[in-house]
Amino acid sequence: MTVEVTPSTFTYVYFDSAYIARIAQRLIGLFGLENHNIRVDINETTPLAKMRIEFGDPIVINIQSGAFEDFSRPRQQSESATTQSLGRILLKVRDRLSPEFANAPADKDLTLVQVAIWETYCVARLSRHDIDINRQRWLYNFRNRHGFNDASDRAFEKIWNSNDLTWEQLQNISDNALALVQ
Amino acid sequence: MRKFFPVEDLARDERFNQITMNDRMADQRTVITTDSRPSRAANRIVPSRGDASDAARGLMHGIFVGEIQALEGAGRTCWDFTTGEEAPFELKLDMARQCWDEARHVEISVKLSDWMGSEIGEYAENTVLFQAACSNDPVLRLAGVNRALEGLAIDVFTTMKEFGEVAGDQYLEFAEDWMLADEVTHVKMGSDWLRKITEDDPERRKKALDFQSVVDKLFSYGGTRSESQESPIGLARRFRELAGFDDQEIDVIAKLSLAALEERKAAVLEAQAAHN
Numbered sequence: 001m002t003v004e005v006t007p008s009t010f011t012y013v014y015f016d017s018a019y020i021a022r023i024a025q026r027l028i029g030l031f032g033l034e035n036h037n038i039r040v041d042i043n044e045t046t047p048l049a050k051m052r053i054e055f056g057d058p059i060v061i062n063i064q065s066g067a068f069e070d071f072s073r074p075r076q077q078s079e080s081a082t083t084q085s086l087g088r089i090l091l092k093v094r095d096r097l098s099p100e101f102a103n104a105p106a107d108k109d110l111t112l113v114q115v116a117i118w119e120t121y122c123v124a125r126l127s128r129h130d131i132d133i134n135r136q137r138w139l140y141n142f143r144n145r146h147g148f149n150d151a152s153d154r155a156f157e158k159i160w161n162s163n164d165l166t167w168e169q170l171q172n173i174s175d176n177a178l179a180l181v182q
Numbered sequence: 183m184r185k186f187f188p189v190e191d192l193a194r195d196e197r198f199n200q201i202t203m204n205d206r207m208a209d210q211r212t213v214i215t216t217d218s219r220p221s222r223a224a225n226r227i228v229p230s231r232g233d234a235s236d237a238a239r240g241l242m243h244g245i246f247v248g249e250i251q252a253l254e255g256a257g258r259t260c261w262d263f264t265t266g267e268e269a270p271f272e273l274k275l276d277m278a279r280q281c282w283d284e285a286r287h288v289e290i291s292v293k294l295s296d297w298m299g300s301e302i303g304e305y306a307e308n309t310v311l312f313q314a315a316c317s318n319d320p321v322l323r324l325a326g327v328n329r330a331l332e333g334l335a336i337d338v339f340t341t342m343k344e345f346g347e348v349a350g351d352q353y354l355e356f357a358e359d360w361m362l363a364d365e366v367t368h369v370k371m372g373s374d375w376l377r378k379i380t381e382d383d384p385e386r387r388k389k390a391l392d393f394q395s396v397v398d399k400l401f402s403y404g405g406t407r408s409e410s411q412e413s414p415i416g417l418a419r420r421f422r423e424l425a426g427f428d429d430q431e432i433d434v435i436a437k438l439s440l441a442a443l444e445e446r447k448a449a450v451l452e453a454q455a456a457h458n
């Protein structure tokens with residue numbers, strides 16, 4: 001297993017590539033992804049926070065610099081944001097590599113609702129690895145996609161407390177929540 | 183008690199990190215982005231945006247720190263000027279009422295931030311609002327804070343209220359609506375006092391309106407607020423009318439905001455060309 005972070009030095013942000021690599025290595029170990037070579041490409045020319053996966057050897061994770069940033073200190077790196085963002089995307093990598101998620105649509109075809117359920121599932125599992133997560137932030141995001149109602153909150157709870165869901169199960173929980181209020 | 187309090191000395195605990203407009207403009211990433219995908223034609227903060235929740239949380243935090251500074255600014259206006267000589271008692275009474283409103287808005291904003299999953303100090307605090315409240319002429323403060331900044335608050339609250347309405351978030355929708363009603367009153371106070379105090383002093387009025395224009399331009403930096411869908415925050419014409427802006431004044435702000443957006447787009451193209 002190799003972990004590479006590019007660029008090695010930054011011009012527009014005060015990030016530390018060796019530090020990012022150490023956080024990535026720890027998470028890769030936690031999620032059992034040691035058999036894969038992984039490269040983290042950081043786009044430091046944008047403050048946005050999008051992330052994208054390209055499967056191959058190595059698996060390339062494209063990350064915009066806002067995903068690792070301390071919003072209270074612009075351009076500075078946040079350990080917490082780096083861990084949460086890398087954790088979310090690496091869990092998604094693990095899901096994508098598993099047969100349980102074989103039927104998940106390609107990233108470009110995911111709807112906003114589907115993005116929300118998968119994000120929720122990822123951060124929920126992250127929180128059980130002793131990683132600091134603001135649950136309310138993700139509940140708010142989930143409600144924005146499923147409605148501000150009890151059915152939506154019950155679906156969120158179900159996903160939040162699950163560890164071994166398949167894509168179909170995840171999708172069903174979401175569909176049921178949406179169907180109840182239509 | 184000290185008069186004319188400098189922005190650097192505002193009391194904050196360790197959760198807050200303050201930045202200036204210069205700090206914000208020093209971030210080159212906002213103009214040199216090399217993201218190969220086309221930029222959004224619509225940047226308005228609406229639930230259909232992929233990053234809607236996070237964008238709304240960030241704006242909510244901006245409202246929260248803005249309310250703190252508005253409270254501090256109105257409070258200073260009650261204290262910094264001699265009653266009767268430099269500022270009428272009734273004007274100070276209006277500023278005291280505004281303090282009451284702003285304090286309530288701070289508390290509402292904290293609760294809304296909790297509801298949306300943000301923490302106090304999660305985002306940087308831009309101190310430009312209080313800076314506009316540091317003029318040593320009360321009329322300039324009314325123009326800069328009550329008319330320009332509280333005018334911006336009308337636009338921001340309208341955008342957030344609509345966000346809550348479309349998302350189905352009734353707490354956000356109603357809380358923003360109530361705060362919006364107060365902001366309309368604050369702007370009206372500024373408009374009324376500006377006209378009254380400068381009734382026989384056209385030069386002072388012009389100076390105040392020029393200052394308002396500077397603050398309006400500063401807050402339109404990058405086209406953050408305009409009638410174009412490319413701006414995250416819209417221009418709330420109807421509520422501005424209710425607050426005492428006439429059509430011509432609103433047209434001027436609309437033009438100025440669009441010009442700021444176009445300047446921004448030109449700067450982005452130039453910076454990208456230089457970067458590549």
